[in-house]
Amino acid sequence: MSQMTAPPARRSWWRRNQIAITPWLFLAPGILFFAVYVILPIFQSIGISTTQWDGLGEPVSVGLRNYEELYYDPAFYVSLRNNLIWLVLYLLAIPAGLFIALFLNQTVTGIRIYKSLFFFPFVISQVVVGLVFTWFYDPAFGLLNVMLGWFGAGPVNVLGDPNYVTYGIIAAGLWPQTAYCMILYLTGLNAVNPELIEAGRLDNAKGWRMLWHVVLPQLKPATFIAFVVTIIGALRSFDLISIMTNGGPFGESRVLSFYMFEVALSEYGFRMGYGAAIAVVLFLIMLCFISYFLWSMYREERQR
């Protein structure tokens, strides 16, 4: 008897609560994966940063001693300084991308192919971009020095010179990043309201004034995304440094992300605790930007 009545009862319970429970069922696998591989590790890393650990034995708790060591570590300041240079110079990708987008926002025949070919560098892996630019800079045969030679300058060993190396790598990184910003702005320009442009023309706005007062305000969403991806990209720089210089010469091209990897996993020994401490510092820097991004998104959500 009970067997016969139970199913309908359960179904009606399910009916009543279906809308409340369904989203959690759909979220469960995603949240589980994300929590195990992304959210929890952040806290674990913070924990590991207070230990001394070679990755194999038992971690030994050392309190804040890793951070104290960081405070007196010249390599840490070199990395921090380079991170700052990366952040500032990487942002050049945004105006550069806008410039190319304006240049290509025409309707001559074949322009679509030009647009995709200009975007091309973004699709290539950073590893290959790194290799390509390493050869481009090569002091013996690199195209850069061939071209400098035409003007009677050079040769310059960009990647071998502590003064130039970071700038050389950033230039390589700007290549795909500019392409990304360009595509964002091309899409944005496509959606610019033509009536506003015409109105601006009637008011005799031209060139720079038109760009600044009429077009750029409409490109604001594109600029925001370009800003987000460029900042994240600058702080994530790792591949190019690892491929082009491996941090050298004399550790002068390190950034925090690379230095952390070097300390934690390089041939010089596995210092997981110290590496985690560097990662925490990088995370805190990133957190300032993440909070700003989330805050902007939150305002947008509330407006809807």
Next chain:
Amino acid sequence: MFPTPIEKASPTARIAYKSVLPIALILWLLPLIAVAVFSIRPAEDFTNANYWGIPSSFEGFKNYGAVFFQSDMPRYMMNSVLITVPTVLGAVALSAMTGFALGVYRFNGNLLIFFMFVAGNFVPFQILMVPVRDLTLDLGLYNTKRGLILFHIAFQTGFCTLFMRNFIRQLPGELIEAARVEGVAEWRIFWYIVLPLMKPALAALAVLIFTFIWNDYFWAVVLTQGPESQPVTAGITSFNAQYRAAYHLMSAGSIVAALPPVLMFFLMQRHFIAGLTLGAVK
């Protein structure tokens, strides 16, 4: 349209524009063109320091043949495919579900969970590195493709959820309401109503994630070691160590390694750009 269409400009300006275009493109792609030229040169050109002159002979077939038949390159490529494809499927499947849940339902904590995914997607890899490597070791998945796939799926779910949720928010809500009134079960709404409408988003995400994962280098280095599981981005460094100073082979190898995402981009261009620029237009 801004800037002023060139058709409205003087004929000289039009001709100038059309001739500047190809020059600008060649300058922009110069480093890449140089590598392409390197990859078809014979080895002697490099010993004779004929770097930028006319190639003394065309050795494209020989160089690319060496990459494909005399090195570990095909193996690395295969590993990349076997890592990338399951990741794409996994991340898209998981995020279709999370995106549906966060985009359609109103419940306490919705925005909080959404922001958790978004924020997690932005964190530096290094803060995850030690624990993720440790977890992968504990699971016995270090130096396996599966270990790499599991992590990639989890991490990409962040970005994909952001994407899917925002896409679903733009869909007409009346359809779902109408189905509910008809008494259609929620999972059927997902499968038969929302999922078909999400096809463009699924395609855009699939090509984007394919490119991101194919080009990943950091996690490949952290979680794998040898030719049996390393993807091509990590493999190319061992390849280059093997052929040190053989620039014709290294160039050919680099081009081969870079090619699949490039093909993907040109074949699926519309989806690719729609994915990258989501949110760039209001």
